Amino acid sequence: MLEVRNIPRAPFPLPTAIPMDPIDAMNDFQGGGMIWRRAFTGTPDQIPHARQLVRVLLADCPRRDDAELIASELAGNAVRHTRSGHAGGEFVVEVARSGQAVTVAVYDSGSDGTPRFGTPCPTGDEYGRGLSIVVALADEVGYEAFRERGHRIWAHLT
Template sequence: MTPTHTPPEDGQKRQRTFPGRKDQIRQARRYAAACLPDHPDAALIVSELTTNTVEHTRTGQEGGTFTLTICRRPDGTALIEVTDQGGPETFGQPTCGREGGRGLTLVQALTTAWGVKGDSTGRTVWAELPPPAS
């Protein structure tokens, strides 16, 4: 079911917290598509970031959660943030040489900038999307 949701207006943020389960990645993707209908790559980026969160942080453990924040900026860009509950693994550079690990390479290719802030107690991975094509 696609959420009935009004996309944020310029300068507004939308935020939602999801259970840290794999089945919630689809829900987060749908939420992003509803919030940013003019940014077709938003759902894919959210899928990659939330998959990493559920698979590589404490968020994916029993009772874990992640928070998805979406902000539409007046210049047409959009900011996506996925905040997890931390863990021992760190996010680094995208890796292309193995079967898995291509998600951050994809995020890098589809965004104007991306990064990670925080530490083992909780991290936010953020990605900035360019303005939509006219």
């Protein structure tokens, strides 16, 4: 079952450029595009729901499969490696689209570290490939840290 939490209660600040009112937010942004956001409980069973959200929103997008995998990897990292995966934790998936260009972002509740893009994982390890996959699929990647409140990890596809 898909669990949705009220975004304004998220333990981290969301960008102020886009007003946030409802639980599921959909907003027009300058330049003729849309942004959608949904908050999920920070549990592994919510990762497929995050992926499904991206699949539905980008049904007609040529990069849908890449965006879907990116959302899954970023959501998985939020649950496994940040306070989003702790009891009561949450993560937020954001999808921004303008034409065929898409940005997928995941807001997490923070950790003691920072995301390490392009760091090779040891051969044979089951985990540790998520950000490498994101880097390989995206045209551009990055993150923003919000003081003691979390990160926004994003990937842009054109």
